[in-house]
Amino acid sequence: MKSSDSQRATRPARAVTITEVATQAGVSTASVSRVLAGSRFVGSRMRERVLATVAKLDYHPNRLARDLRVGLRKVIGVIIPDLQNPFFPEVVHGVEAALYTAGYTLVLGHSGGLAERERTHLAVLRGEGVAGLILIPDSEREASYETLHSWDIPVVAVDRTPSGLEVDLVTSSNRVGAREATSHLLAHGYKTIALINGQKGVSVAQERLAGYQEALHAARVPLQEAFVIHSDFRQEGGRMAMCRLLDLPRPPRAAVVANNLMALGALQAIHERGLRIPDEVAIVGFDDMPWATSLRPPLTAVAQPAEEIGRTAAQLLLERLRSPGRLPRRVVLPTRLIIRASCGAHAPTGVEPVVVSAARKHGQTNKSVNSEYPAFKPPVPAGPGL
Amino acid sequence: MKSSDSQRATRPARAVTITEVATQAGVSTASVSRVLAGSRFVGSRMRERVLATVAKLDYHPNRLARDLRVGLRKVIGVIIPDLQNPFFPEVVHGVEAALYTAGYTLVLGHSGGLAERERTHLAVLRGEGVAGLILIPDSEREASYETLHSWDIPVVAVDRTPSGLEVDLVTSSNRVGAREATSHLLAHGYKTIALINGQKGVSVAQERLAGYQEALHAARVPLQEAFVIHSDFRQEGGRMAMCRLLDLPRPPRAAVVANNLMALGALQAIHERGLRIPDEVAIVGFDDMPWATSLRPPLTAVAQPAEEIGRTAAQLLLERLRSPGRLPRRVVLPTRLIIRASCGAHAPTGVEPVVVSAARKHGQTNKSVNSEYPAFKPPVPAGPGL
DNA sequence: ATGAAAGCGCTAACAA
DNA sequence: TTGTTAGCGCTTTCAT
Numbered sequence A, B: 001m002k003s004s005d006s007q008r009a010t011r012p013a014r015a016v017t018i019t020e021v022a023t024q025a026g027v028s029t030a031s032v033s034r035v036l037a038g039s040r041f042v043g044s045r046m047r048e049r050v051l052a053t054v055a056k057l058d059y060h061p062n063r064l065a066r067d068l069r070v071g072l073r074k075v076i077g078v079i080i081p082d083l084q085n086p087f088f089p090e091v092v093h094g095v096e097a098a099l100y101t102a103g104y105t106l107v108l109g110h111s112g113g114l115a116e117r118e119r120t121h122l123a124v125l126r127g128e129g130v131a132g133l134i135l136i137p138d139s140e141r142e143a144s145y146e147t148l149h150s151w152d153i154p155v156v157a158v159d160r161t162p163s164g165l166e167v168d169l170v171t172s173s174n175r176v177g178a179r180e181a182t183s184h185l186l187a188h189g190y191k192t193i194a195l196i197n198g199q200k201g202v203s204v205a206q207e208r209l210a211g212y213q214e215a216l217h218a219a220r221v222p223l224q225e226a227f228v229i230h231s232d233f234r235q236e237g238g239r240m241a242m243c244r245l246l247d248l249p250r251p252p253r254a255a256v257v258a259n260n261l262m263a264l265g266a267l268q269a270i271h272e273r274g275l276r277i278p279d280e281v282a283i284v285g286f287d288d289m290p291w292a293t294s295l296r297p298p299l300t301a302v303a304q305p306a307e308e309i310g311r312t313a314a315q316l317l318l319e320r321l322r323s324p325g326r327l328p329r330r331v332v333l334p335t336r337l338i339i340r341a342s343c344g345a346h347a348p349t350g351v352e353p354v355v356v357s358a359a360r361k362h363g364q365t366n367k368s369v370n371s372e373y374p375a376f377k378p379p380v381p382a383g384p385g386l
Numbered sequence C: 001a002t003g004a005a006a007g008c009g010c011t012a013a014c015a016a
Numbered sequence D: 001t002t003g004t005t006a007g008c009g010c011t012t013t014c015a016t
Helices: A018-025 A029-037 A044-057 A063-070 A088-099 A113-126 A146-150 A172-189 A201-218 A235-247 A259-272 A306-324 B016-027 B029-037 B042-055 B063-070 B087-101 B115-128 B147-150 B174-187 B203-218 B235-247 B260-272 B308-324
Strands: A076-078 A106-112 A133-136 A154-159 A168-172 A192-195 A227-230 A252-256 A283-286 A301-302 A330-333 A337-338 A355-358 B075-080 B105-110 B132-135 B155-159 B166-172 B194-199 B228-230 B252-258 B282-286 B302-305 B330-333 B335-337 B354-356
Touching: A018 A029, A018 A044, A029 A044, A029 B354, A063 B063, A063 B115, A076 A088, A076 A113, A088 A106, A088 A306, A088 B087, A106 A113, A113 A146, A113 B063, A133 A306, A154 A306, A168 A172, A168 A306, A172 A201, A172 A252, A172 A283, A172 A301, A172 A337, A192 A201, A192 A235, A201 A227, A227 A235, A235 A252, A252 A259, A259 A283, A259 A301, A283 B075, A306 A330, A306 B132, A306 B194, A337 B016, B016 B029, B016 B042, B016 B335, B029 B042, B075 B087, B075 B115, B075 B235, B087 B105, B087 B308, B105 B115, B115 B147, B132 B308, B155 B308, B166 B174, B166 B203, B166 B308, B174 B203, B174 B252, B174 B282, B174 B302, B194 B203, B194 B235, B203 B228, B235 B252, B235 B260, B252 B260, B260 B282, B308 B330
Parallel strands: A076 A106, A076 A133, A133 A154, A154 A168, A168 A330, A192 A227, A192 A252, A252 A283, A283 A301, B075 B105, B075 B132, B132 B155, B155 B166, B166 B330, B194 B228, B194 B252, B252 B282, B282 B302
Antiparallel strands: A106 B105, A301 A337, A337 A355, B302 B335, B335 B354
């Protein structure tokens, strides 16, 4: 429209500025600014004139200029490690929802688990002057966030604990979740239960391992080293891990798999060998994903409130923006064991899964609610593993 | 560090500015700017001094100020309709990859299929002065992008055609994909094939319908109205659609399902009725998702190169940024029919799927490569539908 | 090779 | 109630 269509410039056509509006309306830029800011100190005639001109010229205020002047940006940076793992987009979804409501804009950085990319994004976000940062730390090395120290903006970490960083943190009750998953299998008579876990260094993995150990310990079942495999949170990793388990002279009769992609891989491995679930191998996964119900048998899983995690993280950030000074908080959102059929339990109703337990918010551990379990008859598995 | 830790301000601590660096180094701001810009006209002593001071002060240039001054922003806006559907995050992943390489930053907006949200994001992005826009149009009403007309920046649409908008477009060969899926089923002897599709108004849905029709027509199989269901691209929609089909007096023996979430829903419905796949109902889905191989039977699907779609979109945008003026292009990326077992075909090797055909880039239609098919014996389904 | 100074578009004192 | 003006942090002529 306003650009020379004949001889297109490389730069985008300069946009309408507040000055042009002011001139056209025959008022000062200050007045235009005031009208647009909704100041109470403007005459109604003035307001009309300005608004009309704004509409006529299709004026859009330049946020850059505004933010530069005011020294405040309503922009939040989000760094996530993996767009392939559906868990993270859901978290982002939650973040987005909260930010949108609060009028904040979201700048997304994808680290792909690469420390360097993460650093680059951090630098860019800093240059952009984002008001706050939601960080889902890279899975590899979770240290080296010294950069953040010299950078005085609120940060909230999600899902994984960045070492050496005192910030708000939102996670789900990984330990409890893993414990419940394991206990559930134990309650059904499984005695040889493997854990396919993520990288050793990652905090989620550590927590899930801890939960697994707790459950075994509580049931006085000795931990077998060979049954704990540290993989990489990805599908192929899960497949290989399960292969290794099945290659054991005395393979486990059940497995807890510590994330959704690895669970998929584990299932693959089991199918490839023609083994039946849960009769020959029982499975409890992590993350309740849309496909869980479409699998045969449907997948029992420890559900994490991904979206709520994101929303909570955003809210924490927004709060801290209002009142810095607060001490760092950690919010632990409850996981839920959703019992379907892959674990060898028969869900009472054909369709609806059984939901078991929940940790409570704000760092509390959840009490186990084993009493809520329907009294399943253990499958009494007979096979190599027993 | 530099903020008063005792009496935290609401605003973030003012960052180090170029002026401070200049003063500290005893040079002019212009020099600092030049050094940082990598100008050749700077003495080596100067450079050293500046660089040292920059490091000492931990100076990070303010991109806002820079961009305001220069009138150019290396920021691209991306608007996507649905973060729950794993297809879109993968597209974003591709976009991100390309943008990162080119040094661009990504601002993400989530419309959730809501026109108003989309408008809001558009306005914000405009205010942010993004250099370009990648738009995956809202599924509901794809019109009303008049806003974009008055806004003179390059836009590339992805996946769906925004009506009334002359912009670059990246899609996959939806028509061909749907045709191949349908033809494949026909080739295996299925004569009653349903299509579970997305909303009528959406361009992808239209294209997939067209492909479905083409295949039927080519095989001289009459189209049955009742077999074409327009759902909503979501899981529950797919489930209900499949339920409706199975409730038909003469239900179809096979179905093409036009996206991944709906396919999951359809499977659910089939399982709920205790029907066997593919013996009683054969299924070909859209989108080759990680879980396809973990389903039993593994899901035959029309794969879309989601990530490549995103990467291509970003590249198109970047190109146009360099040379506006160009005429709008549309790039059609090839789909691939990945044959597994849910369609009633037996993949030759136990594990590796058969990949059939591909449309070629840049708008060409792909030639069907039926010759590549191993000679499957049609399952000769005997049931109500035949 | 380096510095002085103008100005990007906007808001917020301060005046009037 | 409205206008004038300084200046946010940066780059970029234009001098020197």
